[in-house]
Amino acid sequence: MSDAAIVVEGLEKRFDEVVALAGVDLRVAPGTVFGLLGPNGAGKTTAVRVLATVLQPDGGRAEVLGRDVVLEPDAVRRRIGLAGQYAAVDPNLTGRENLRMTGVLSQMPKERIAGRADELLDRFELAHAADRPLKTYSGGMRRRLDIAASLVAKPPVLFLDEPTTGLDLTSRNALWDMIRELVDEGTTVLLTTQYLEEADRLADRIAVVDVGKVIADDTPEALKAQLGTTVVEMGLVGDGRAARAHEILAGAIPGRVEQEGDLIRITSDQGAHVLVDVLRRLGDGLEPDTLTVREPSMDDVFLALTGRHAESVEEQDEAEMRSRAGQEGSA
Amino acid sequence: MSTVSVTVDTERDRRIPFGLVRDTISLAHRGLMAYLRVPQLLVFSTIQPVIFVLMFRFVFGGAIDTGSVPYVDYLMPGIFVQTVTFGAIATAIGLATDVKSGLMERFHALPMARGAVLTGRTAADLTRNVFVVALMMVVGFIVGWRIHTNVLGLFAAGLLVLLFGYSMSWIFATVGLGVKDPETAQAAAFPVLAPLVFASSAFVPTDTMPSWLQAFADHQPVSATANAVRALTLGGPTAEYVIQALLWAAAILLVFVPISVRLYRRAV
Numbered sequence: 001m002s003d004a005a006i007v008v009e010g011l012e013k014r015f016d017e018v019v020a021l022a023g024v025d026l027r028v029a030p031g032t033v034f035g036l037l038g039p040n041g042a043g044k045t046t047a048v049r050v051l052a053t054v055l056q057p058d059g060g061r062a063e064v065l066g067r068d069v070v071l072e073p074d075a076v077r078r079r080i081g082l083a084g085q086y087a088a089v090d091p092n093l094t095g096r097e098n099l100r101m102t103g104v105l106s107q108m109p110k111e112r113i114a115g116r117a118d119e120l121l122d123r124f125e126l127a128h129a130a131d132r133p134l135k136t137y138s139g140g141m142r143r144r145l146d147i148a149a150s151l152v153a154k155p156p157v158l159f160l161d162e163p164t165t166g167l168d169l170t171s172r173n174a175l176w177d178m179i180r181e182l183v184d185e186g187t188t189v190l191l192t193t194q195y196l197e198e199a200d201r202l203a204d205r206i207a208v209v210d211v212g213k214v215i216a217d218d219t220p221e222a223l224k225a226q227l228g229t230t231v232v233e234m235g236l237v238g239d240g241r242a243a244r245a246h247e248i249l250a251g252a253i254p255g256r257v258e259q260e261g262d263l264i265r266i267t268s269d270q271g272a273h274v275l276v277d278v279l280r281r282l283g284d285g286l287e288p289d290t291l292t293v294r295e296p297s298m299d300d301v302f303l304a305l306t307g308r309h310a311e312s313v314e315e316q317d318e319a320e321m322r323s324r325a326g327q328e329g330s331a
Numbered sequence: 332m333s334t335v336s337v338t339v340d341t342e343r344d345r346r347i348p349f350g351l352v353r354d355t356i357s358l359a360h361r362g363l364m365a366y367l368r369v370p371q372l373l374v375f376s377t378i379q380p381v382i383f384v385l386m387f388r389f390v391f392g393g394a395i396d397t398g399s400v401p402y403v404d405y406l407m408p409g410i411f412v413q414t415v416t417f418g419a420i421a422t423a424i425g426l427a428t429d430v431k432s433g434l435m436e437r438f439h440a441l442p443m444a445r446g447a448v449l450t451g452r453t454a455a456d457l458t459r460n461v462f463v464v465a466l467m468m469v470v471g472f473i474v475g476w477r478i479h480t481n482v483l484g485l486f487a488a489g490l491l492v493l494l495f496g497y498s499m500s501w502i503f504a505t506v507g508l509g510v511k512d513p514e515t516a517q518a519a520a521f522p523v524l525a526p527l528v529f530a531s532s533a534f535v536p537t538d539t540m541p542s543w544l545q546a547f548a549d550h551q552p553v554s555a556t557a558n559a560v561r562a563l564t565l566g567g568p569t570a571e572y573v574i575q576a577l578l579w580a581a582a583i584l585l586v587f588v589p590i591s592v593r594l595y596r597r598a599v
Contacts, residue, residue, distance in 0.1 A: 052440040054599055077442035078343040086433035092365040104357040105443040107347050133368055149437070 358451020415496025
């Protein structure tokens with residue numbers, strides 16, 4: 001038996017002629033959080049759906065707790081929880097009814113279902129709304145109920161597909177805390193995200209996914225060591241000023257200096273201190289017209305790893321389209 | 332792996348007896364709750380057949396010649412069949428909504444009995460039909476419908492209508508899982524149903540139709556079921572009509588249950 005909770009080897013999936021997964025390899029250690037980071041259409045959702053036995057792969061294999069997702073789908077389903085991108089709960093039922101139905105369909109013994117539903121309603125701060133139909137729930141409440149539903153059978157492995165997409169900051173932080181708690185209790189979590197910050201905060205290991213392939217698989221610390229902790233972006237308009245700035249700064253300051261048209265991007269691990277050094281060196285005549293100091297984003301990860309920006313590809317994946325439609329609808 | 336997780340493992344794989352029945356009841360309950368919580372669904376799907384009753388009974392009925400049989404007694408069996416036929420669209424809309432909302436994705440990742448989503452949905456729609464058909468019978472009695480046989484005949488007629496409605500639900504399960512979108516399912520249903528319901532013996536005898544149309548109208552499931560229900564409530568030779576209707580329902584189920592189950596596996 002393998003010592004990994006999730007093993008993925010050479011996983012392939014096509015939708016007509018679009019390749020969603022082009023040979024993905026992953027190993028997730030038990031009791032850890034594994035983050036799949038990538039833009040829309042990178043194949044993250046498809047990977048989760050194959051692992052959750054929702055989709056059949058076209059090639060390669062995948063195991064969850066030693067059970068093959070194709071050969072033993074029922075055994076896998078008894079060990080996983082899945083919260084997809086869209087709150088998959090019945091709008092006509094109450095919160096409590098939704099959780100109880102999931103308990104029955106998870107093949108839980110009857111006597112354990114009601115208690116477990118109450119426990120989750122408390123834990124996800126939904127007890128006050130337990131007997132209200134979902135129509136009265138806010139987006140954040142639905143999302144919490146959706147994740148609670150994925151936990152009814154106490155699955156040892158949990159898949160969360162972009163769990164915080166569309167959540168406000170407070171709900172997001174609360175959800176992050178809940179995910180941490182679950183992992184402390186021994187749950188293995190595989191989550192997908194478009195946010196480096198989220199992967200960094202939660203994941204013990206991050207795989208960066210690009211057009212159906214894993215292009216990096218490392219700890220957040222190692223990834224960030226490659227990336228730096230601070231990104232400074234300066235606009236210097238006109239007369240080759242950006243080029244001159246690039247010439248002065250490249251090699252002179254700790255960190256990577258790139259030029260893109262009128263834009264200079266400095267990636268450094270010196271925090272905001274690097275800014276003082278940069279401005280001193282540029283001196284008169286090269287004052288930046290615009291200036292941004294920020295943490296690295298997923299796009300910076302992509303630039304560092306591939307030399308190009310992260311592009312959202314149109315995916316044939318309906319969940320992705322649904323999620324986009326949903327975001328537009330709620331915006 | 333530690334011994335603890337091994338014990339948990341066997342526990343997790345233990346099967347609950349009658350899983351399919353348990354899952355079906357749970358999902359049927361869910362489907363019926365929708366009718367209770369959104370009563371408009373039921374009201375609007377019942378208003379339409381009531382309007383048909385009033386229209387055919389009082390507007391067109393006088394001009395339709397059904398020989399020695401009073402038109403209302405000819406009409407009501409057709410109304411029952413028409414009601415459950417159009418009502419089956421709800422099965423398509425319900426399943427397509429689940430696919431679109433992402434609920435189907437969760438169902439696919441749960442260790443439930445294969446096909447339970449479909450048996451649950453069709454069981455909910457069958458239960459709804461029990462109420463709707465009973466209600467339409469009451470409406471029929473109010474506008475003068477009379478049974479010429481006996482209570483047993485009426486009961487058998489009711490069962491036959493429900494069986495036919497159940498088989499139609501499976502046709503529409505296939506439609507719903509195929510189109511995966513509730514609006515499309517609704518739009519796709521009418522062009523299929525209109526010829527079945529109107530080019531039939533449901534509202535008028537087929538013998539005034541042109542011969543090509545009559546050939547179709549006399550050999551399709553809506554007519555067969557309406558004729559059988561008529562035989563059961565009007566009297567006269569019955570067995571042949573009832574057998575024909577039963578064969579149609581059985582044939583529809585034999586074809587569409589396997590197709591729906593196959594589509595369900597792929598519908599995400």
